Amino acid sequence: MSSKQEMVQHVFxxxxxxxxxxxxxxxxxxxxxxxxxxAGIRNLxxxxxxxxxxxxxxxxxxxxxxxxxxxxxxxxGIRVAVFGDLMRxxxxxxxxxxxxxLIVIYSPEEVLDYAESHPEEQVVFSAVGFEPxxxxxxxxxxxxxxxxxxxxxxxxxxxxxxxxxxLLCADQETALDGFxxxxxxxAVTGSDLFKGLPVPGVVSGFxxxxxLSSIALLLNEIxxxxxxxxxxxxxxxVPEGNPEGLKMIKSVFEPADGEWRGIGLVVxxxxxxxxxxxxxxxxxxxxVLQEPxxxxxxxxxxxxxxxxxxxxxxxxxxFGKICTSEHPVGACMVSEEGACAALWHNRExx
Amino acid sequence: MELPEKIMLSQGGGGxxxxxxxxxxxxxxxxxxxxxxxxxxAASLPEGVIFSTDSFVVxxxxxxxxxxxxxxxxxxxxxxxxxxxxxxxxxxxMVLEEGFSRKELGEILDSVKEMxxxxxxxxxxxxxxxVPAGAVDGIFLNxxxxxxCRHGIRLGREYLSAGDKIIVSGGIGDHGMAVLSARHGINxxxxxxxxxxxxxxxxxxxxxxxxxxxxxxxxxxxxxxLTELLxxxxxxxxxxESAIPVSEKTRTLCRMTGIDPLFAACEGRxxxxxxxxxxxxxxxxxxxxxxxxxxxxxxxxxxxxxxxVLCGEWGGKRKLILPAGDPLPRIC
Numbered sequence: 001m002s003s004k005q006e007m008v009q010h011v012f013x014x015x016x017x018x019x020x021x022x023x024x025x026x027x028x029x030x031x032x033x034x035x036x037x038x039a040g041i042r043n044l045x046x047x048x049x050x051x052x053x054x055x056x057x058x059x060x061x062x063x064x065x066x067x068x069x070x071x072x073x074x075x076x077g078i079r080v081a082v083f084g085d086l087m088r089x090x091x092x093x094x095x096x097x098x099x100x101x102l103i104v105i106y107s108p109e110e111v112l113d114y115a116e117s118h119p120e121e122q123v124v125f126s127a128v129g130f131e132p133x134x135x136x137x138x139x140x141x142x143x144x145x146x147x148x149x150x151x152x153x154x155x156x157x158x159x160x161x162x163x164x165x166x167l168l169c170a171d172q173e174t175a176l177d178g179f180x181x182x183x184x185x186x187a188v189t190g191s192d193l194f195k196g197l198p199v200p201g202v203v204s205g206f207x208x209x210x211x212l213s214s215i216a217l218l219l220n221e222i223x224x225x226x227x228x229x230x231x232x233x234x235x236x237x238v239p240e241g242n243p244e245g246l247k248m249i250k251s252v253f254e255p256a257d258g259e260w261r262g263i264g265l266v267v268x269x270x271x272x273x274x275x276x277x278x279x280x281x282x283x284x285x286x287x288v289l290q291e292p293x294x295x296x297x298x299x300x301x302x303x304x305x306x307x308x309x310x311x312x313x314x315x316x317x318x319f320g321k322i323c324t325s326e327h328p329v330g331a332c333m334v335s336e337e338g339a340c341a342a343l344w345h346n347r348e349x350x
Numbered sequence: 351m352e353l354p355e356k357i358m359l360s361q362g363g364g365g366x367x368x369x370x371x372x373x374x375x376x377x378x379x380x381x382x383x384x385x386x387x388x389x390x391x392a393a394s395l396p397e398g399v400i401f402s403t404d405s406f407v408v409x410x411x412x413x414x415x416x417x418x419x420x421x422x423x424x425x426x427x428x429x430x431x432x433x434x435x436x437x438x439x440x441x442x443x444m445v446l447e448e449g450f451s452r453k454e455l456g457e458i459l460d461s462v463k464e465m466x467x468x469x470x471x472x473x474x475x476x477x478x479x480x481v482p483a484g485a486v487d488g489i490f491l492n493x494x495x496x497x498x499c500r501h502g503i504r505l506g507r508e509y510l511s512a513g514d515k516i517i518v519s520g521g522i523g524d525h526g527m528a529v530l531s532a533r534h535g536i537n538x539x540x541x542x543x544x545x546x547x548x549x550x551x552x553x554x555x556x557x558x559x560x561x562x563x564x565x566x567x568x569x570x571x572x573x574x575x576l577t578e579l580l581x582x583x584x585x586x587x588x589x590x591e592s593a594i595p596v597s598e599k600t601r602t603l604c605r606m607t608g609i610d611p612l613f614a615a616c617e618g619r620x621x622x623x624x625x626x627x628x629x630x631x632x633x634x635x636x637x638x639x640x641x642x643x644x645x646x647x648x649x650x651x652x653x654x655x656x657x658x659v660l661c662g663e664w665g666g667k668r669k670l671i672l673p674a675g676d677p678l679p680r681i682c
Contacts, residue, residue: 005665040666106534208664326366326674327352336608347669 030337190241360675364570
């Protein structure tokens, strides 16, 4: 055992002893899920400390209807641009990856360039994401308005992180003791967004040492019986967030109730395009999006319980058997930041 | 794995999807027995002849540190070298797209000549085809090579034993990241594209029969090659993540793109499994060679069959899992 490993185990065992009962912690950021699995952090923790992956991967929590609607747009001859991680998400209409004529982009500006150089086409940017993506999308919409792009619109399923955390805290079955809070989201929203949660939380960065120290801080707060929100990612996060980013989000988007895959309706859980930018909302522009959607399918996977932290991915009967990264059944197995895929790609060794 | 009806890009990526296609279509027909059995990088034929072939479809054709022509020579030469041979003759086949620039063709062939001359290999036979615009992308090359086995060496899975060391001849992932940066107009990473002749010479001079297996980690990278090397053996490996050499530039680009350097391609690096007694000496001599500055011992064989475990800096352990495809198609 290396001396670093000895030190880590010494710290965690001391904190776990001080707490004296099993604790359940949750990370709500896909990049954390991946970093934790990759560094093998779970097997450095004492057995009484359980680390759960919550609804932190935007691709996993986006509504099934969003994929069905994007497919409808493609099939009606509209040019749809997406980030590559949406291509394999299953929906009742199939996957976007099986459709022809999509554009896969790396940066939102590419969609605007495409729309500008193809005035004869209707171009829709289909996007999901949390606040960092929402602020980038706000810039895209503002630019589109300035350029008066008539052939550009957006179909979005943007998520507002805070309400779902309150919902998870209220879930008796999940019974959380604390949150490892998302560093990228907090860089935009500020750590103040998480004030008032009924359990403690620590905003964390993404290196193994930052995650380890955040977990130690979190356990220390639990041991002390405090519900503080601590910022352990000060190089990127300040309490009030990024004022420019927040201003952009609020000028373009407004909170709305939204469907989270596996979780259900979350009051205030989405960001929708505000009335000032309504002309760029694909939902308003294309009648094909108003048609009734096919019913959701029961694929037998337990994504919902995974996303709520009720079970670990390997407790789902499909995990690693019929649901693998080559053949994902549920959304959590698609993006490598999904709870199931993170664990599948980085199976921990004992 | 269930195979799709149509060929998918990921099936050329060197991951599990490639392996499944090759198992179903190639191994079943040609490699159940005979020289192709076990799918070595190059075939060992009677009378000490080593024979190998490779096709080159990299995009872009020119990248920092090389081009498709240099790659076409190095790729086949290196396959022969890591199979214990000394390359002597190459074939060169080209499929050209109608409308392809003659100037560019000249530059690519100049690179072929320069590299072949430097390696002492002759272009012994060749073929040129031109197809209508759209039927290929510019130029596709194929080389096949013949070499002769070094005396007094033996390579094979049957010589492995627990405690053997895994060594690598330099920083990994440079070629993959160089191609990626060239595609996206980022400056910085240079491909490691080059011959492994001096590395092989040094390894065999020092290690002799202590060299058990060698591979060059091209498509699929170091992770895929190690997985392949240990497949079907009673051995697994423990790798020290902090010992795996990755240049600073490649590491940065890997972080930016989320690509694991373990699965990024090299075109001028060698992975060898050698007996513990010779490992350090080989690594020290590799470090003196240009491109070998970061050579290192990265792990040790153990008896946990086919399981490769990475031990992180903080002691966390995870299994090395081969991805389905390559994050970067058309890397070589």
